[in-house]
Structure formats: structure tokens, C-alpha cells
Amino acid sequence: MPQKADRLLHIALVLAVVLHGSALLYNLDKTYDAFVHIFFADHYARTWFEPWEYRWYTGFPVNSYPPLSHQLIALLSFVGGLKFGFITVILCGLCFFVVGIYRFAQLWVPKRSAGYAALFAVAASSIVQTIHIYGQLPTIIGISCLTNALPEVYSYFRNRKKKHLVTALSILGVTVASHHVTTVFGIVFFIAPVIATALLDEAGWEGNFFKVAWSVVRAAFKKFWQLFWFFSILIAEMVLIIFPYWYWSKTDPITQVPIPHGSRDSFIEVLSSGLMFFLIPMGFTLLMLPYVFKSLYTRRNIFLALSFSLMLLLGTGGTTPLPKMILGNNAFNILTLDRFTFWASVMAIPFIGDFFRRLIEGDIRERLIRRYNKKVYNAVAGLMIGVVAFQALFVINFHKFRSLQPQPIDVKPILSFLERDQHERWRFMTLGFGDQMAWLSAQTTALSIDGNYHSARRVPEMTSQPLERLENSKFKGIQGVGSLQQFLTIPEKYYLKFIFSNDKFYDPILYFAGWERVQRLENGIMVWQKHDIPPLPSVLPKKEMPGYQKKMWGILPVAAFCNMVLVLFWFRRHYFYFHFKEIVSSSFNPSTGNRWLFGWMGLVLLIAGSFWIKAAFTSYQKNPETLIKAYYNALDFKYFKEAYSYFPAGSIAFDDYVLQLSVRDGLLASYGKLDSIAIKILDKKPGKMTAMVRTDWVTPLERYHFETEHELVKKGDNWFIQPPVFSHATAPDEHMEKAVLALHSQGKRTITTAATEHDDVLDRPALRILSSKLVQKDSQYVVVGEIQNVDELPAHITIEAELYDNMGRKLVAYNAKYATIHKVLPKEAVPFRIEFEETAWVKNDDSSPLKFNPAEFTAYGFTQLPASFKVLARAVVADKDMYRDAGVQQVRISNSKISGEVYNQGTDEISVPQVLFTYYDKDMSVRWVDYLFLRDGIRQQAREGFEASIPHLDRLVLISNATEKDFYVNGLPQSSIEYNYDLSRRPELIPVTGTVFYTRLLVNSYIGNPTIY
Template structure:
């Protein structure tokens, strides 16, 4: 019986697996992730582990910073994959893995809220949801999506644990929840608790809520040590961080007051599916088990509107300005997919069954096939469009630097004892950071900045100085103190900065006929060499940070395959 169930699940998942691999494989070949906001930032972190796995100090950004300021697991997995395929190719490979895990996790979790006959549609919808394409390929937010996939698997195991009280389900939930925390700093604290509460409440008609609560408390007490001990270096690094001036972000604005923001933070994530929201409300009205799910979904949906509503400010207080809110909309879309699956499963009969309350409306198979085909075709098109949103809107233009970056990296490597900065290389600046061992004053992860000049500037990165109110002022301060701080080179791809560089004594020493043209500027009077002083850290932090997360992942993978696949097949 268990074997039959396993085979049935595999058959239901097969179309979603093929669809996920096809869509993510296509977008990976097109390479839209290369022009995303964050892809190269995460590749850079992975490159740190690839170069020196057991070091907690990264010297190439911000005059050096602690790598423990960002949870390690996603980056460590990228690094491990890179040993087989290369550091840049590891990112699209990880996208393929993440897309599969998310679709499978959503399929498994959906059993907590909806009937089994609808679940195959959940996997298909999540595999092709434009929010997934936007987050992975346009935003490059791999850790967010990967941690959500792990969190979804954890929640599915939590549901199993509440149903069975099995020790195996308890252990898997504990381990998967911990892996979620190792992958991203927010997912486990927002997504997992709220959806876990929805799962528990969905059982109130069949189960004793007090017993479910006791099980949940037991699970939490066992999970917390496993989850938090490897992250001790992360929490310890907080005391060393410098308070950062708030940097504006579109998701904290009224997103409907700006056309671009509305696409980036709403329409690009939901696409046409948001028009079916009334159906979800009616379904929850008829199906009690889905009501807690609807409440959780609406909570994340409203939170994801960011500055459009006062909710984030009310809930998060002064901390609301340090978060970005597309991540909450992304979570809402995953939960919304369960309702969309019901709509597909009952396609052709939604009005009769849910609006009119007819219990067993007459099936309309031809109408259902047409609706499902049209829906999935629209989802696939939306996924492809969302994956290329950033490039299509020219928010990150495709810079044709060809082989210039490799040559610039070789040039900088000849003088690695001095700092450099870039101007208008955009996302490709971090690719340059990957290619060279020379350190830069800039970087791609603001929270790690310890220099008060940068932290208090309100400028996201030096490379984009002219786009921030205080940016040109910051740049001039850096250039004026270049001899003292060891800033010898400026890699510039915008003539706007030429007069400023000349004013501070920099001279062009090399040009590249790329598009746009790149010029390397040098200040000959710089004699101060790079000197970094990493803060002392306990030696056992290396074990906690560099060994435990991957070890727990390996253990979880072995147990998951043993208990979820091998044992079920043998039974």
C-alpha cells in the first residue's frame, strides 16, 4: 500500500518536475540571472568558501568583513557545487535544485489544507509561478527561495508529525527547520511559525488543539538548540556591526503610486492570478479546513504590499525600514497556489460548487481541459516574462564588457596591496570582485559595512554614487583621502565621473573598448598599503559555522531518503 502511494506521488509530481527543470533550464541558458540584483552577491559569498572554507574573514569587501553576517548554508552549497561545474555555473544549477524542492515541498504541504485530488495541480502551479521566476532569475534572491523551499518541506513534516506523532517526523521537522534557519536570516522566523499555526488550526475539528499545542512546544524545544548553536557566530557578529543609515527601497513605498514598483513588487509576482482572489475567499467560506490557510495568505499578502499599508510599520515598529517586502508577497503566492489548485481541480464548476453551494455539480471535462490548458499556458508565459523583468525594464542594463573584466582583474592582481573602487559597472562590479584577489572599498552586502563613513552615508554602493543624494559627496570624501586609505585605482564606466577623478589627481592609465567604455584610473601618490585587522573570534566558531550546517544537511538528506522513499517502498 505504501509502495502504491509512493508511485502515485511520483506520477503526480513528474509533470511538475519536468516543467520546473524546463523553465529554469531555459532561463539559465538565456542567463537573465547574470543581470539580476543579487546573484553575483551570493556567488561572491560562495567564492569565499571555495577559496578558504574555514576562514570567517573576507578581505575583498569593505576593508574586510566577517562572513558570519549572513547565514552560510546556501552559499556553502553553491561552493560545493562549484568544485564540479565552476563558481558561476553553480548558481543556475542551484536554481534548478531549488525550483524542484519548492514544487515538491508545496505538493507535500498542500495535504494539510486541501484534498488529495487537487495536490498535483499545486506542484504544477508552483513550478510555473511567476513569483518564483522573478525571485530567482530577476532578483537573484536564491537564499530566500531556497530557505522557503526547505521551510515548506519542514512544514509538511510538521503536519505529518501532528497526524502521526512519529519520532521520524519529529526528527525530520526539527532538522529541516534548522536548515531553513541556516539558509536565510528571516524565513524561519516569519514563514514557518505563521504557517505552522495555520496547520494546527486547520485540524481543530478533528484533533485536540491542546494536544497539538503540546506536540508543537516539544518540537520547538528540541529544535531550538539544533537550529541556534551553529548560528552562534551569526548572532555574535551583531555586536560588531555598525548601525546603517536607511537606504530607500521601492517596496517600502506605495507600490501602486509608481508603475515600475507595481510591476516589480506586485504584478510581476502575481501576474494574472491575483484576479482569482475572490474565488479563494469563497472557497475558504465553503471549506473550513482552508480558512487558516486563507488567513495566513492574506497576512503575507498585505505585509507584502510594504509601504502601501501601515501594517508593516505597526507589526515591525522601527525595524520595518530595514526589510524589503517582496519576500512576503512571494510567500503569499506559495500559499495562494493551494487555492489556485482547487480552482483547477474544479474548473468549469467553480460557480456551481462554491458560489451556489451545489455539492456535486455535473462534471464538464471539456471545459475543464480548456481552462487548465489556458491557465498553464498563461503561467508559463508569465514565468518567462517575470524571469526577465529586470532586463526588460532596463533596471539593470546588459553591459557588454566581453573579456574586459578578466583583463581588468589581471591588472588589479598585479598590485593587490592597494584598494580599488568601481563606478557604474552595476552588477558586473561584483563579478569583477570575484575575478580578482585585490580588495575594494565597496561591496554587495550593506549590513556587513563597518566603516562609519559608508554605513552612515545612505548610499547603497559606491559604484552607483551619482544615483544617491549623498553619493557624490561620499565619493569625493573617499577620493580626497585616497593616499591615506590606500585607494589607488578606480575602474570607471561612465564619463560623468571623469572631471571628479581629474580634480583629485587620478589619471587614466588603461582603456577598454567595451560598451560602455571602461577606463582604469590611478593615483600615483598612494603609498599606504592595505592593512586589515580581523576581530578575534573563538576557534570553535569555525566548527559551528563551517562544519555543522553542511553536516546536518547531509544527515537530513540521508534520513529523508531512508524514511520517506526507501522505507515506504520496502513496506
């Protein structure tokens, strides 16, 4: 007799679709992973049977992730597009999960409670978080299938009916095809306890403990063949359906170094990780822990109880050493542990449903009314329901409280940029896009060197770094930015020509690495390009997969899905029928347990409330050190109103303060992030204090250390900090007039879509390498030199040095990075310095690099010592970034220091000034090149002081002094080029006092906001 499902299930299903469906429309582009899954789906929509995806990294196989959920989106995308496909699949998955929870709950609680559980499942914070914050579609599909399969597994081990076996395995096949991890861990944490419970129910669990235990063991032996066949088929299914995945993971193991994940943090030390990976997914379950534990720790539920406890423990990450001990070091560093919290929270849902049944229509309700009165009961019940609703709405709108992704970016202008002028022939990179870079990739066939699926990447500069994506490398500190720098310094290796920047933090890196701004698109994204990058070859390398595996990958997962649909349709009349006696008992007794339960709830809410109240009302001004920290924190995050509130009243007007800050530019003011702070109290008097604050700031280019003295005064109970003293210097002229060089390279002069003709390409500007040396500084080998643009047009230059051993074998090659000026005026001579970093490999056949860490510069590990070198320079015509209106003045050399001022005589404000120091030998050949980034920007007709140490030039070991035959310009040996001018006519140099060396200073200016003419 078919049994009808509880009415609450239907309500839950409607609620799931309405609540999550409408919220997803707004949240889709704010989740972490939704676009990644959409990108994978787009791959299948384009090439179903070809697993190689060229668009990310240098190509990667999509069979590195189970495909079903992506393939389903791909199929639906033909109906309504990718986003429609994603929302439809995840909503179907969610509905299936609600049904699954309803069915799974009936194994542990009464049918009515299962209805409440289904209702709670819609609002459970872990589910809401997985959908609306993480966008984790496969996890939802995986857990929905697992919860649906478990009652069938239970039934099969109770009544041996093959229809349960068939149904269970059919559903588990879909679990495997969509999220293999859920299946693997599901066997341990879900399937095993359910089978054990089935055996326990079969054997009977009342009576003497040892007798019960023995009965269970006997039952297990009796059902050996059932167990054998079930697990054999399940494992075969797991292997077969996603065989190409297993084959890939075996033959192409992950080389990625572990990437730190907040779920492995100590949640006490890192409260934000605790919030994201424990408190939010647990949510209301945390309040219900006593009830859940009391319900679980019964003789019948003991296996589930152990599983739940273990998962809860593993979910606490690095808070205690236990998870690491249980999982082992390797697994601990690879797995993201929040999945255990997620599963634990799912396991608790039936019992929370049971609680609500009893609260709303059962004995807890009776007890509360009897013990207190109806009003109290109403208040309690209302509070409980309110908390559940609040947590669901809070998590759905979490991004409004804490931004997890950049603002949505309209990708259409970028797509049209990529499509025009054959821009797709080069790779691109995004910066500051967050996960929207995957959405951009899903819309185009252009290739990106970056990607959003780090498990499958094989680019050594990335796999050797604990870096998820290059595009958010600033969040990974020095290692992240260091890795990015390599791609920017040797972009030709990856055919990387265009960068779409949504974060001005990276602008100075790009500029000083030789990139130039092309245009700002309509969506505000700045396009940067690097000149002289060869286009992608027409045939790109890929790792071929056997043909049968391609077919398996394209057919079997979808076949598993179709099989499940057919089986469920076949057995639809009995699907909601629970074949066994309804579980009615619960070990939670309201008369004794309510006290504990509500006491615990009160305690948790009290602690949480206390934290909130403390955070909201705590004054940072009671303690001078706290005040200084709060002040610097406010400066770091640009909370200027807060920073201003720490100044004594009347010391400075707010408008004046903000105005003074707004006119400051520079590396520190515009691009700096506070890295560390230390405070030392120098002088303490009643009501007054002087403190020395040592701060370290990280900027894209330099680390800065400052020691600043602050005066603090006490007024009333609060301490205040004296405001900073701003410069009052005024410019001499009210109005400036200056003629500037304006350039424009037109390229093709005929408006046509045909290929560029010979006539439309400008000649490469003629260059001359004036001198170059290979020197050893400490243990590093460095090539320094000077190059001149002898052409009549400005040049963008790329300088590469190759080192050779004494047998003439090439060792390494690298490009000049920051220690040069990449845009050179006609007849201008600029210095260069090329260092050889660990991953210094420009050609594909060079040896694989090891690790790169710019904070502790690791010189290239030479197996043979370099004996000679070549310098290869090439140029294309440049027409941008030619600001030369800055120079040095007041230059003094004394006590191994060189000091002076940079003076800006031009009409643009210099955002980041860089001083290049070139040191010469007596014969005017370059001995060493150094540089210094000034901390502050320089306004028009203003100056900024600098001081730098003069390196010990006599300690530099000269390895090789290059001659003309070692120089190549624009692909030709320099010795074959005739230069008709007198090189001996050089500008005056500054003698370095006390040495035989000379120096020249040159200013390279990054203009953050160039004047628009």
C-alpha cells in the first residue's frame, strides 16, 4: 500500500524553491565556486567528449573533477543558458536533498519528525552556506543522493529485497558521478553506521549489552554475502563511473603544495575562520547539541553517534591537535575540514526535526505549558523558530555584511575587447576579479594563464606556491605577489599579453615590470598590455587521453543519472513508504532534559551576545596601546572617520584631515597594507604619554619599516592620539603651462579586417647596448649594463640575459624587471640589472624551476658556474608613459650614503617615484645598478627627499665583461650594425666620493592618474 509523505515535506519543497530560488538570482555571482562549476559546464557544452580544457593555465583535464553536475548544467544551458542551468540543477539537487532528509530521518525519528526535519533542512545554515556562500553544487548533489540512498541501504540489510539494493546502488552511482568525496567519506561516516544500525535492529538491541553485541556480530556474519555484494558492486561502480578520474589521479598526481585553508586554523586564534567554518555551518545545531547528543547516544543510535562525534571533532580543524592526529599530517593538509562540519550538521537534522515536532506538537510543548504557561511556551517556540529563520536569512545575506567577492563586473566590454583585433591570439590574465574570472572564461574561448581550479594545474610557478589564483595574489602576501611578478617579468613564456585589472593595488607592479595601460573599458576595468609578446602557436600541447576513457567520461555519468531516474520512476509508488516500524522512542526526557537543553541554549546565546555587546560597546581608548592599534587598524583599512575619532577634540577639523589625506599619493598611502605593529612606551606622565610605534607595511613593490613617535593625551577616561602634522608647503605657481610629447602609433591605416600588411608595421627602433657585465654579488650572479635607444622613435624595450658555463652551455635566462626603464626616449640611455631567480626559465625546454620566494631572494641554483653571458635586447615603438619631468636635486654623497630630493617639474602628480642609481667604472662602463622606490608620491612643483646606501662596489666580483659580440639587438648581432656616432660623448657623471667610481641618477615615474588631454 503506497504511503503518502507528510504534508510538511510538501511545504518544505515549496519553501526550498521559493526561498533559495529567489535568493540565488541575487547571490549567484557572489558565491565562491558557482562560476567555477559554470565554467566546467561551459566546457562540456562546447566539447562534450574532449576532456582537455585549454582556457586555464597551460591547459588542464576536466576529468580531474567528477562531471555529472557540470554535464547537467551543460545540457540545460542549451535551453536557457549557463546560469539558468546552474540554478535549475542546484534547486533540483536541493529538493532531492529535502526528500532525502525526510527519508533518512525516518530511520531515526518518527515520520512527523521527519517532516519537521525536511522543513528545517531548507533553513539549515550549513545548507544555506553551501549554496549561497560557497555555490558548491556537487556537494549538494552528493549529499542529496547520499541521504536518499541511505534508507535503501538500511532496507536492503533488513529485508534483503533486491529492489532496495538496486535503488541504493543507482542513487549512489549518481553520488559518485557528481561528488566522489561524498561517496568515499559517506561509506565511512554514513553508510557504515546505517548498516550497523540495520544489523542492530535485526538482532534486537534490548537486553544485556554483550549479548546484543554478540548478536550484531553474528548478524554481520550471516549477512556476509549481502555485505560482500553490496560493497563489491558499490566499489566497482565507484571505479567504473569515474574511471578516467581515478586514472588521471594515478597517472598525473597532484603536485600542488598544500594551500592554507581557514578550516585548518585554530578557531580560537583565528576567530574569522571559526565563524566561517564552524559557527555558521553549525548555526542552530550548536544550540541543539545537548538534544542531538542525548538522542544519538542511545544503544540503537550508537554507531551514528560515534560517526557524528568524530565528524564534529574533525570539523574543529586546528583548534585541537586531535584532527591532525586522526587524519595524519598529509590528509590534514590536503582536505578542507569544513566538509566534516557540514556532514555533521546534516546528520543532526533529523534530531532537530524531532525536537521541533515535540516542541510544537509534542511532550516538550506540554511540559513547558505545564511547568510555566502558554505565554512562556509561545515565547520559547517563537524564539526557536525565529533563530532558525534569522540564521537562514543572515547566511543568505552574508555578503552584505562581509564582502566576499568584488562587485559584479559586466564582462561584455572585456569580451568585445578579446574578440577584436585578434586579441584572442594571446593569453590574458585578470586581477581583482575574484571568482568572476571563471564567469569571464566561460564566455570566451580566449585563454587565461590563471585559473580557478588549482588541483589540476601544472604550471610550476603556481604549483610551487600556496596560491589559489594569481588574480588574488595580494592576499597571499609576499609569496603570492612574488609568483605574480614572475609571470609579469617573463610573460613571453606563456604568451601572456593582456591583463584586465580591477584592483589598482597591482598597477605599480605592472608599470615597473614594463606593462602599459591600453584603455579603461566601459565597465571600469583597466586593460594593460605587454609589448612584443609572440602570439600563441596554432597548435597547443595537450595531454591526450585514451579514446575509450573520453567516451566513458562523456557517457557513464549521465547514464548513471538516467539509470537513477528510471529506477526511481519504476519504484515511485513505494519510494516514500517506510517499510519498518516507526521509531517513536527518544531518550530525551523533557522533564529532566529541558533544563539542560535550554540552559545550554541560554549559555550559548549569552556568550554570543556578550561578544557582540563587547565588540559594539568596547572603547579602544581606555588603554593607550589599544588606542594605537585601533588607530593604525583604522588607517590600514582607510576608516578615516574612526581614525579621526581618536584625535583630541578641536585638534584638527575632520574636513581638513580628510582633505590632507586625499591629496597624498604614493606607494604607502595608496597601496600599503599594515603587516606588523609593535609599540613601546617612551615616556609616561599623568595624562600624557609618548609612544614609539614600529610598523611594517607591505606594498606591491617594497616593504617599509617605520618608527614613528606619537604623543597621546588623556582627557577624562579616554586616551587620544595627537593628529599627524601635514606638510604646509605650497607650490610657487598657481598655474602651469607645459608642452608635452604626445604620441600615437596607428598601426593599420586601412580600415579592414584583413591581416596586417608589411606597410602597417613600424620598424623596431634601433638600440645599442653600451656596456654590460656579469658580476657576482655575494652568492648571486647579476648582469648589469646600459642600453641606448639610438632611433628617432621612442622604444619599449625588453632586455634578456642568458648565462653560459665555460663549455658554452646555456644555463639560464631571465628578463630585466624593476631595475630599468622599459620606455626609452630617442637617444636616451637607461641602465639595467637582471637577476636570475629560481624559476628563471624562459623557454619551454629549460629545466623545471623549484621554488621562488622574493622575501628571501633565492639565487638560481647553478649546477655549473656561469662563465659568460649574452644580452639580447629587442624593442617596439612605444607611445605611452613617457613622463620625464622629474629629476634629482640637492644630491650629496657622504658616508657611503647618497641623498637628495626628487623634484617634479611637470604637470602630472607622480604616484610612485623610483630613483635608479647607475654606478660606473672609470671607463664609463656600468658596474652596478640599484633602485629605490620612494614611499610618497610627489605633487606638481613639489619635492620628496630620499637617502640610499651606496653598495660596496669594490666587493662586486667581475665574472665577465661583455664585448660587442655578446650583444644582440632586435635579433641581430650588435657587431653587424654600424653606428655612426661618437659614444665617447657622454653626459657628466657624479664622482662617488672616496672611490674610483661614478654615478648617475635617473627618475622613473609611475603616474597613477595621468592627465587626460
